[in-house]
Amino acid sequence: MRRVAPFSAQRWNYAHATFYGDETARETLQGACGYHNVYKQGYGTATTALSTTLFNDGFACGSCFEIRCVDSPACNAGNPSTVVTATNFCPANWRHPTNNGGWCNPPRQHFDMSRPAFDKIAFWRAGIVPIAYRRVPCLKQGNMQFTIEGNPWWHIVFVTNVGGPGDLGQVYLRGSITKRWVRMTHNWGVGYRIFQSYLGQGISFMVVSNSNSETVMAWNVFPDYWQLGQSFSGGQFQRPHIMRI
Template sequence: MSTTLQSAFFCLILLQSTIFTALSYDDFEPPDDEWESATATYIKEANGSIIVEGACGYGDLHKATYGRYGTGLSTILFNRGSSCGACFEVRCIDHIKWCLPGSPAVVVTVTDFCAPNYGLASDYGGWCNFPRQHFEMSEDAFTEIAVKSADLIPIQYRRVECERDGGMKFTVTGNANLYQVLITNVGLDGEVTGVKIKGSRTGWIPMARNWGQLWQCNIDLKGQSLSFEVTTSSGKSVTSYNVAPRNWQFDQTFEGKQIYNY
């Protein structure tokens, strides 16, 4: 391939968001416990928490318990939404003015996508431009590792297990023609990569990712008790039988089993 063609191909990668989605965090995932370098900013919202719904589909982030310690990720880390629910340990490093003494760490949950802004330089406003690795954290989480007056800080991050209270939660939404289930409060690796649903009169039905951690199918399940099988990115699966009774209604939330590392 000539130098001209190589340059054109590289520009196409930078301009086409559909090509961005071919890359995933798994392609760049470091070995267990190895810290990776990135940068971080924070979202300025009321009460130090992320209030907006975010690209993961969690709705009320406070109800999902993710608001105070939530984060958005840049394209290369967001992995087309499959990183939603994952937990990262983050610490501020190598900045005497901005980092808190001792480089304390905080654990955050992925709740949003930090969109690129190619109208700005990647080191001045375009912090989520491809291929930068960047965290857009809640204010509460950010101020546990850096001073509030900081702007862009250098950080290190690593994947960690998610510690959740109680079981996984399944919120049934949609309508008679399109059944959707939002899955929250997922322990262990936090990332849901596969979901199956079963009515009391059906077999197991694979669900498709709608966006973030909202999953869907078009099978009529009204009047049937619902069971769920959830698989996470570690390959572990857990089955919760009959978590929703036959008289379930849309917009109700039900609690199932949790996934553990054993």
């Protein structure tokens, strides 16, 4: 397995941010990335949807971004920043121009944040504000979480609580009986499927980051008595050095 450096914060870029939903963030529970319940999975309300350009066909799901409001009277005093995880997709709205309602139209880089996350950087009545943003390491507690669904003939696995780079590029599965690594097909967001039954086998995973190709071996995650709908944890990307900002 190739060794790579822990994922570190990247340079600042400029974009705009809006919000969706209300202060309860109920509208942000699930989303296009395949998270079942971001509250229960540890993401809370610190989440955002990404425009097409940033979403990258779902390969940006799980990425963490530091965001601060800039150059607007609506910015909170001191221009504080907040860190959010990408959990949803903000689709294009071609009925409106890019600079007037079509905020998520390509090639625009845009964040449609949860209301609680937006409140941390700006006054919500502004609606839209200019921001500075950068990718940062995802600081997670514990190991990655693997949830398996599907049926006896094919399975789909959702990988959550991903630290370091946060995103997923490739996921491989290995049965304790078949003893062969098989690359899973990217279904959508954090979901990967395989058209083969692994019922009755213990399962290990190999996870590759989309950002820096860092690879994690998660051995014996599922016991041989696992059932559809269950979740198990194992493996995690390298713990990044915490940067002082």
